[in-house]
Amino acid sequence: DTAVSQTPKYLVTQMGNDKSIKCEQNLGHDTMYWYKQDSKKFLKIMFSYNNKELIINETVPNRFSPKSPDKAHLNLHINSLELGDSAVYFCASSPDGLNTEAFFGQGTRLTVV
Amino acid sequence: GDSVTQMEGPVTLSEEAFLTINCTYTATGYPSLFWYVQYPGEGLQLLLKATKADDKGSNKGFEATYRKETTSFHLEKGSVQVSDSAVYFCALSDLGGSQGNLIFGKGTKLSVKP
Numbered sequence: 621d622t623a624v625s626q627t628p629k630y631l632v633t634q635m636g637n638d639k640s641i642k643c644e645q646n647l648g649h650d651t652m653y654w655y656k657q658d659s660k661k662f663l664k665i666m667f668s669y670n671n672k673e674l675i676i677n678e679t680v681p682n683r684f685s686p687k688s689p690d691k692a693h694l695n696l697h698i699n700s701l702e703l704g705d706s707a708v709y710f711c712a713s714s715p716d717g718l719n720t721e722a723f724f725g726q727g728t729r730l731t732v733v
Numbered sequence: 734g735d736s737v738t739q740m741e742g743p744v745t746l747s748e749e750a751f752l753t754i755n756c757t758y759t760a761t762g763y764p765s766l767f768w769y770v771q772y773p774g775e776g777l778q779l780l781l782k783a784t785k786a787d788d789k790g791s792n793k794g795f796e797a798t799y800r801k802e803t804t805s806f807h808l809e810k811g812s813v814q815v816s817d818s819a820v821y822f823c824a825l826s827d828l829g830g831s832q833g834n835l836i837f838g839k840g841t842k843l844s845v846k847p
Contacts (some may be wrong), residue, residue, distance in 0.1 A: 624776075653834065661771075661820055663837040676834060710776060712835075720826065721767055722835055724776040 623647050626711045626725040633701055634733055641696045641728045643711030649723075650716050651675075652694040654686060657708040657727070666709075669694050670716075701732045735760045739823045739838035746813055746845050754808040754841045756797075756823035764827035766790075766799055766806040767835070771820045780808075780821070813845045 626643040633639050645652060654666040667686045668676040674686065683699045694711060708729050712722040740755040758764065768780040768790070781790030786801035795810045806823060823838040 661840040661842075663777075663822065663840075665834050665836075668834055712777075720765070721779045721782055724769075724778070726776045 624711055624713055624723050624725040626709075626728055628728060629726060630729050630731075632731045632733065635701055635703060637701050638697070638699045639701060639730070640698070641709055641711075641730075643694050643696070643725060645692055645711075645713040645723070647713055647715075647723060649713040650691060651714045652688065652691075653712045653714075653722060654694065654696050655710040655712060655724075657710060659707070663710070667694075667696075698730075701730075703732050706730055706732045735764070735825060735827050735836050737823050737825055737836055737838035739821075739841055741839070741841065742820075743842040743844060746843070748815055748845055748847055749812045750845075752808070752810040752813045752817075752843070754821055754823075754843070756806045756808065756838060758804050758806065758823075758825050760804075760825055760827045762827045764825040766797070767824040767826070768795070768797055768806070768808050769822040769824060769837075771822065771840070773819070777822065813843070815845045815847055818843055818845045 624645045651670045657663050666680045669688045672688045685697045687695045708727045710727050711725040714720050714722040736759045765784045767782045769777040770780045781792045783790040783799035789798045797808045820840045820842045822840045824835045
């Protein structure tokens with residue numbers, strides 16, 4: 621029974637397209653995140669949601685829009701995809717976002733061609 | 734702002750060798766410290782953590798001690814196995830500087846040869 625699951629695992633798409641990545645957690649956590657991992661494995665936070673409210677937006681282009689229909693789901697929608705958006709995107713959750721560890725999904729490898 | 738610096742890899746060791754991966758941090762407040770591991774093609778898994786000075790986190794033979802005086806959280810294992818080959822990330826969470834979010838180091842790739 622997967623704690624944090626995201627779909628799809630792989631996504632290949634053309635420049636200019638719009639795509640979404642879905643994430644669900646069954647841990648009952650209040651806080652969810654999106655992280656981006658670049659080709660050099662560097663991880664950087666994109667968004668943080670606490671109980672459906674956006675807490676952080678780390679200077680991410682507004683082509684990226686997180687949507688949280690409820691506290692168990694945090695989806696990432698990307699408009700007008702660019703080559704530089706190619707990366708692995710990780711969803712994560714934590715109990716309360718207060719200095720506690722986060723639990724990560726398996727990642728979505730996005731390739732823009 | 735808060736940051737984490739860890740030794741650059743890749744690190745290549747023979748099986749049963751001793752492992753140290755250095756990690757130092759800069760934080761505004763009093764952070765919690767973590768080591769995560771990423772096996773090939775997988776997501777990140779928490780390996781161990783420490784929440785206050787002098788705490789030692791340990792798991793699967795790995796250990797790290799929270800050293801406030803040297804702002805360090807070095808990862809060690811006495812005898813590595815081939816199955817330990819992965820990328821290791823040091824991270825911190827700091828209510829003051831990172832608003833509780835995880836700030837990661839750049840990762841250190843470990844390869845263990847039989």
